[in-house]
Each structure stands twice: as structure tokens, then as C-alpha cells.
Amino acid sequence: MMNTQLSQISWRSYGRAVLAIAKKDAIHFIRYPLQAVSRIFEPLTWLTPFYFLGKTFAGPEGNSGFAAYTGSNDYMTFILIGALLANYIAAVFWGMGFALKQEMDSGVLETNWMTPIPRSLFLVGQTIANMCITTFNACSMLFFAWLLFGFQIQGNVIYTLLIMIPLLLALYGFGFAFAAIVLTMREANMLVDVSNYTISLLTGSQFPISVLPRYVLPISLALPLTYGFDAIRGLLMGTTTLLPIEYEVGILILFMLITVPGGYLIFKAIERRAQRLGTLSMH
Amino acid sequence: MVQSIVQRSAVSELRALLMIAKKEWFIFLRYPSWIIASLIWPVLFPVGYIFMAKALSGPEGTSLTDFQALTGTTDYRSFIIIGSILWMWMNATLWNSGMQLREEQMRGTLESNWLCPIWRGSLLVGGSLVKVLLSMATLVISVIELRIIYGIQLVGSNPGLLIFILFLAMMIVYGIGMAFASLVLRFKEANALVFLVRGIFMIFCGVSFPIEVLPDWMRSVAMWLPLTYAIRDMRLVLLTDVTLSQLLPDLLILTGFAIFLPLLGYGMFVLAERTARRTGELARY
Numbered sequence: 001m002m003n004t005q006l007s008q009i010s011w012r013s014y015g016r017a018v019l020a021i022a023k024k025d026a027i028h029f030i031r032y033p034l035q036a037v038s039r040i041f042e043p044l045t046w047l048t049p050f051y052f053l054g055k056t057f058a059g060p061e062g063n064s065g066f067a068a069y070t071g072s073n074d075y076m077t078f079i080l081i082g083a084l085l086a087n088y089i090a091a092v093f094w095g096m097g098f099a100l101k102q103e104m105d106s107g108v109l110e111t112n113w114m115t116p117i118p119r120s121l122f123l124v125g126q127t128i129a130n131m132c133i134t135t136f137n138a139c140s141m142l143f144f145a146w147l148l149f150g151f152q153i154q155g156n157v158i159y160t161l162l163i164m165i166p167l168l169l170a171l172y173g174f175g176f177a178f179a180a181i182v183l184t185m186r187e188a189n190m191l192v193d194v195s196n197y198t199i200s201l202l203t204g205s206q207f208p209i210s211v212l213p214r215y216v217l218p219i220s221l222a223l224p225l226t227y228g229f230d231a232i233r234g235l236l237m238g239t240t241t242l243l244p245i246e247y248e249v250g251i252l253i254l255f256m257l258i259t260v261p262g263g264y265l266i267f268k269a270i271e272r273r274a275q276r277l278g279t280l281s282m283h
Numbered sequence: 284m285v286q287s288i289v290q291r292s293a294v295s296e297l298r299a300l301l302m303i304a305k306k307e308w309f310i311f312l313r314y315p316s317w318i319i320a321s322l323i324w325p326v327l328f329p330v331g332y333i334f335m336a337k338a339l340s341g342p343e344g345t346s347l348t349d350f351q352a353l354t355g356t357t358d359y360r361s362f363i364i365i366g367s368i369l370w371m372w373m374n375a376t377l378w379n380s381g382m383q384l385r386e387e388q389m390r391g392t393l394e395s396n397w398l399c400p401i402w403r404g405s406l407l408v409g410g411s412l413v414k415v416l417l418s419m420a421t422l423v424i425s426v427i428e429l430r431i432i433y434g435i436q437l438v439g440s441n442p443g444l445l446i447f448i449l450f451l452a453m454m455i456v457y458g459i460g461m462a463f464a465s466l467v468l469r470f471k472e473a474n475a476l477v478f479l480v481r482g483i484f485m486i487f488c489g490v491s492f493p494i495e496v497l498p499d500w501m502r503s504v505a506m507w508l509p510l511t512y513a514i515r516d517m518r519l520v521l522l523t524d525v526t527l528s529q530l531l532p533d534l535l536i537l538t539g540f541a542i543f544l545p546l547l548g549y550g551m552f553v554l555a556e557r558t559a560r561r562t563g564e565l566a567r568y
Contacts, residue, residue, distance in 0.1 A: 034475040045482030050335060052492040056353055057339035057346040065341025075339065190320045197327060206331035211338045 009116060017117045021125025022132075025099075029133050040140040043083055044148070050079045050206070051149050069208050070233075071240035077151040081233050082205035084138050088171055089205070089225070091134040093196035096175030097182045099126045104183065119271050120264060123179060127172050155236040163235070163249055167228040170256035176263030180270035204229050209242075224255035291400060299401040303409025307383075311413065321375075321417070325425035326432055329367040332491040333360050333433075353493045356522045361435050365521060366490035366514045368425060372418055373456055373484055373510060377477045380460030381467040383410045388468070403556055404549065407464055411457060422449075444527060445520050451534075452513040454541035459509075461548025465555035469564075484510050509540035 029036055054063055054075045067073035100122070103109040113119055145151065182188045200206070202216070203225040212220055220226050227248035234241035234248075241248065311317065336359040340347045347357045354362055384407065387393035396406060429435045459480075467476055484490070487501060488510040494502055505511045512533050519525040527534075558564075 038475045038478045042478050042482065045478070045485050048486045049332065049491045052496050053332060053336060054339055055496040056492045057336070057350050059346060059349045063339055063346065065344075065346030066339045068341045068343075068345075069338050075335075079335075190317075194320075194323055194327070201327075201330055201334075207334040207338045211334050 014117060014121060017115075018121050018125040018128065021122055022129040025126055025129035026133065029129075039137050040144070043087065043141050044144060047079060047083055047145060048148070051076055069210055072237050074152065074237060076149050077153070077237055078208075078233060078239070079206065080142065080145050080149075080151050081236060082229060083145075084142060085167075085225075085229055085232065086200045086205040087134055087138040087141070088131075088168060089200050089203075090196055091130050092171050092175040093178065093192050093199075095130040095134070096123070096126060096172065097178045097188070097192050099123070099130075100179050100183050101185075101188060120176070120267060123176050123267065127175065131168065131172070153236050154238060157236070160232050160235050163228070163231055163252065166249070166252040166256040167225070167232075170224065170252060170259045173256065173259035173261075173263040177259075177266035178263075180267040183274065184270060199223070199225070202226070208239075224251050227251045296402050296405065299399070300405045300409045300412070303405055304412045307410045307413040311417065321421045322424060322428065325368060325371060325421070326428050328371055329363050329491075332363045332367070336360075336363060336491075353495050354518075358522060360433055361522055362518060363491045364429055364433065364435055365517050366488075368422070369452065369510060369514050369517065370481075370484060370488070370490045372422065372452075373459070374477075374481050375418060375421075376414065376456045376460040377463055377481055379414045380407075380411070380457075380464040381477055383407065383414075384464050385467050404552065407461060407552060411460065415453070415457065440524065441520055444530070445517070448513065448516050448520065448534075448537070451537045451541040452509075452517075455509045455513065455537070455544050458541070458544025458546075458548040461545065462551045463548075465548070465551040468555050468559065484508065487511070488514055490514065509537065509544065512537050512540070 054066070057063060057065060063073040063075050066075045066078075070078060072078065100109060103112060112122065182192065185191065202209075202212075202220045203223050204220065209217065209220045209226060209230075221242070227242065230239075230242050231245050231248040231252070233239045234245050243251075336350075340350065340359065344357075347359070350359055351357045356362060384393060387396060387406075397403065463476070463480065470476060487497070487505045488494070488508050489497075489505065494505045494511060494515075497505060516530055516533050516537065519530065
């Protein structure tokens, strides 16, 4: 007698599963319109004080103090680039980090994981939806920021987008590991909140890292994302970079080569642990 | 003769109020990560603005003169920290008040609690009692932490005046909190409402910058927000040698807000209660 399986597993079926997971997340996003709108406008409430803070320090010749640190007196473009990239960091920490946890809390994680697809595809689907939603939010935020504050981009946007590929892949690879770690915790809100904010600060999303105290600076320099922020600003604004841009891109590619497989392996290890202990339905 | 099983008196109302406070205290203790969060955020939150201010002032501090011309001080760290402490207090109150009744609604316990033969305001005030105590404790810890980490002295030369401003600020913050709880009960989406209200305070009240740099129309809006006065007066008391007579006009406005906002908050709560009874929306979420 021949064993037949109800599901025909193939690359196409995997692709369909990934798209179905991404679609589910997109529907979730649209179902809470007020929440969706606030995700576009909320960053502006953090950016506006920076705009006025800059005005407080501006002399007749503009922000010369800031220019002495960065090589550019356009502090608002500096902040906006940081805010754009910080959007992705927040999306990885909150979106990816909490993706599995939320399913666990709603009680659907165990049943979803019983479906005959590799578990990692859940995270791939969530990554695709998360990247699309974050890109939409970030572009909308930039548009409104341009209307409110105005900003100027002088550099090569195509090169910048190319640099963003290893940066985002590395970030989402890290997200795989983070999502799995969050799954093992009962109360993860504070960890996610503080980690997200601290990483954003240390990588220089809100200020040039050269102003950090000497004992904090090495931590900041040890984070590969710092070089991503720095390289993109260097390309788009012509700011003084920490290292030559090609070195910074090399660091990002190396980071990507470590975090993508590393994140996957950590996820697999925690998945096996959850299967062994039967913790998937607990919260 | 109809006789109620419950003998309502001032003592029974007080007992109910304290029981609600006790329940909130237990919930707080059961989620201890909040304790860590309240220790970390006062130090972490202003970091972005402080280091940006450092970058804007330049390596030699050359741009500090422009800052001083507008604020009267070169101590940008204390300037930002005073604003951010008050804003964080407001933010925490909005979250706590907004979520207090909403969480009961989500858990499905609000309607049954509402049926208890007690003054309804106890449900809100009882929880707030614990939150007031905790926020006061957080405030004191923040002052100590900021002293140790940033070396900032947040006591000033006139502690009496400082305590009076803090008292007025507390009345204002909790008045807004009560009004906010009623709004959340009606509109449900607490997160979006918190983002909106705290965003308005963040932009208009000069949390990290002097409101003098705002355009005229924004400054007019700021003058209608009580947090603007509370932040400005706290800065004046802590960073300058201001006298009581110089602060009097602002203090009168703050006192007005401190009387009006709790009354408005309670009024809105009563209105929300009546609407909820008519529409039966207490059990909906």
C-alpha cells in the first residue's frame, strides 16, 4: 500500500505558506487603522523636539557646533536618517520579537506549528510583512517630516539602498534569534522596550556617537549597526565617517553573514527546546 | 420597609476605597519588572536629547551662548532632565489611568465591580492612590539616580516652593488622568489616545527646548497647556534664583488648572458612567 500525504510539499507550497503568513500580518495591520496611523505620526512627536532643540543652539551662521562634530550643519537630515533606520530596529524588536509571543499569548502558536511547513517559514513570512509595513511607515513618516521640516539629500540614493540590503538582512537575522529568545520569557515587554531604545541610542540614531562618554563609546563602536547609520549618513549627507565607507560596508556584510545563519540556528535550538518541554501553549 | 443588606457609611466607603487600592498594590507586586522599568527610564529617556544638545553645542561648547541667550542657563542637561521628568510622570499617569479601567473591561471584571454598592469614583481613585504613591517614590528615586549618574542637583535653593509646584502639578496630572480614563472607557483604543495626548505635550510644552523658539501659533497653544507652566516654573526654581513674587502670575494659573482639571476629570467620569449605563458598553471591548 502506498502512503499518500494530504499536503503536497514543494517549494511552491512553501512560497504560498510564506505569502499566506505575510498576508495575515498585513490584514492585522489594516484592521487597526488608528494604530496604523499612529505608527506613522508617533515618530514625528519625537522628531519635532529635536528640530526645536536645534533651533535653540543655532547662531547667525546656523548650527556651527554640530557641524564641528559631523561635518554638516544639517542636523535635521541627520536625525531623519537616524529615525528612518531606527524604524527598522523598532520593527525587528517589537514586530519580530513579539510576533511569536503574541501568537503564543493568543493560543494559536501550537496549532500553527502543527502545520506541515518548516517553522522558520513563519518568521520568513512575518519578516516580509514586517519589512513591507515598516518601509511604508518609514516612507510616510519621511514624507510628513519633509512637509514639516524639509530636508535635503545630496548623495547617491541607489548606493544607499544597496547598503541597506546587508544592513536589513543582518537586522532581521538577529530578529530570528530575538523572537526565539522572547518566546522563552513570560514577561518580555520591558526587555524589548529597553533593548530597542538602548540599541537605537548606542548606534547613533539620535546623535553623532562621537559625543558619547569614553567608557560608552567602545560599546557603540562594537555594534555593527553603528557603521550602517554612519555609512548611510556619509553617503547621503557627506558627513565625516568613522571609517572609510567601503570598510563600513564590509563590516555590515560580515555582520549579515554571522547573524542570518546564527539567528536561524538559535531559533532551531529554542524550537527544539520548546518541543521537548511542551512550553508552546504556556504563557 | 425596604432595608438594604449593605449598610453604606463613610467608613464602608473608605474600606472599599482601601480594598481597591490593596488590589492594585497586589497587581503591581505580581509584575515586578515595572519596578526595574521605573528605575531605568528616568535615566535612559533624556539621553537622546542630552547627547544631541551636546553635539549641537559643539566640541568647545561654542553654541552654548545661543542656548543661554534663550534659556538663561548653560546647563542644558538639567534643563532637559527637568522637562523630561515631568513629561514621564504625565506619560506614566496617562498609561496607568488609561489602562486602569480599560484592563478591567478587557478582563471582563469591570461590569461586575461596577455593580458593587459603593461610590463608583472609588474604582478610579482607589487605583490612583497606589499610583500616586508609586510615582512619588519613582520621582524621589529618579532625583537620587540623576544625582549619582549625571551629577545633577534637583533640589534647588527653595525646596518649599518646589514642593508647592509639585503638589499643583500632581493635582493637574491626576485631573488629566481621570479625564483620560473616561475617554478611554468611551473610545477604547487606549494606545492611540496615549500617543496622541503625550505627543501634544511633548511638542508644545517645551519638554526639551525653550518654548521661545516655537512659532507664534504653537506658543499660543502651549499657553493653554498646564504642563508648560509646570515645566517652566520647575526650571526657574531649580536653575535660577527666582523669587515667589516673580513666579506669582504663573502660580496663579497653575492653581487654576489644579482646581479645574480634577473637577473636569470627575465630571467626565460621571458623564462616561451615565453613558455607559445607558448604552451598556461597560462589558464591550
